Amino acid sequence: MLTQTLNTQPINTQIGGKIAPVHPVSDQFGEIAGHIGLVATEFSYRKEEEIYGEDEPSEYVYQVVTGAVRSYKLLSDGRRQIGSFHLPGDVFGLESGSTHRLAAEAIIDTTVRLVKRASLEKAAGTDVQVARKLWAMTAGELRHAEDHMLLLGRKTAMERVATFLLEMDRRLAVAGMMALPMCRRDIGDYLGLTLETVSRALSQLHAQGILGFSGARQIVLRNRARLHNLDA
Amino acid sequence: MLTQTLNTQPINTQIGGKIAPVHPVSDQFGEIAGHIGLVATEFSYRKEEEIYGEDEPSEYVYQVVTGAVRSYKLLSDGRRQIGSFHLPGDVFGLESGSTHRLAAEAIIDTTVRLVKRASLEKAAGTDVQVARKLWAMTAGELRHAEDHMLLLGRKTAMERVATFLLEMDRRLAVAGMMALPMCRRDIGDYLGLTLETVSRALSQLHAQGILGFSGARQIVLRNRARLHNLDA
């Protein structure tokens, strides 16, 4: 079965034993949890299901096993800014403080591993290697946010889409092809654009032969160099 | 004399002994350095002087004593995104990795305290309290960046300016009045707007009686509630 439950609160079904790497190289969870013999629990969310809400207490830290997750903030009138997409291998929901700064939802059916934040905190209190790793992971998120501020504040629509394609190509391309898990609206809310503007930019890149489609979400980059040029 | 040197590279004039708090409450440098008996050096930069460049090795961590600093990224054609302003008491230039992700410049004549990054790293390797504090500071920067992504991606010009005024009011108002150290162009580059748009928004708020001027950079907020309403 694909999804194990319907509700948002994870049930403590202790499926995992010791953690095995998701990615063979540089698995962030493994680097922490492996150290301290932490036990991880697996859990699944359905497409569109909320994982946690903004300002909710941060009880768990998550790692995507399969699927995809979006982290976002909302304005009171519903305008949404997606801060990042989390893909297989990525850790998300890690907070230094006690609450989540962004909400998180499964974009498609998604399986995660999770560990209690408290147990990580405890481990960090004894093991400076763990503490160092937690800091490094937050610093990595900060770097992404800093790059994204430049994109949102100063890049044109075409530059934003080019940046997005190169990021996704790097993170999820297999055999030169990427299967985007997210819809055009999600991409727009990530890039500070409307879904129509995203669609038009992709069509234009297609017309110029810079990318090919096999279905709206299956994209192959045919000319990364020209895409880099479009990316300021 | 106001500025002690002309060059960018700090000279190790050991002015400071043990660190004394800049802010009586919650001094970030004090909380770290006090713990471990670190010695801080004072240093001054002139208006517009570069403190460090983007991608430069991060040798020092800084705290503003007096003055103001901007951290920013540039695109190849000169478009600039300011990620944050650093005001008295603020720590900046703290990196988990080995290089600075953004450049930093003094906005006005500025005095900083600095400690070697290496000595902080060393302290964090022995004292988990220090390690925890470094993580918390980076997490604080991440939170600001996440809020700012929402502003840059989804807020209108007036909402951005309202957010900016409330932020500056919180951070540097004394006796209900704030003395902005930065020019309109800096504000624009922080908010993803042009200087003209910033100026027009401020004029409009002035016309509505929401704020008062005594010189272009001396602003008093006359109605914080209405400003909050304008801030989505």
Add this chain to the structure above:
DNA sequence: CGTCCATTTGAGGTGGATCAACCCTAGTGG
């Protein structure tokens, strides 16, 4: 095969950018 939603495409509107004066004021030097 039909339905539903995601995506594309078109037409027109607009918020903020751009280009261009003009103004104000702090600093300078006579």
Add this chain to the structure above:
DNA sequence: CCACTAGGGTTGATCCACCTCAAATGGACG
């Protein structure tokens, strides 16, 4: 002490990149 200057700030006129609204198309799934 005041005239002059330069740089920052304001304001106006126009433009355009992207948004909005609308309709057609297409692909996935029952």
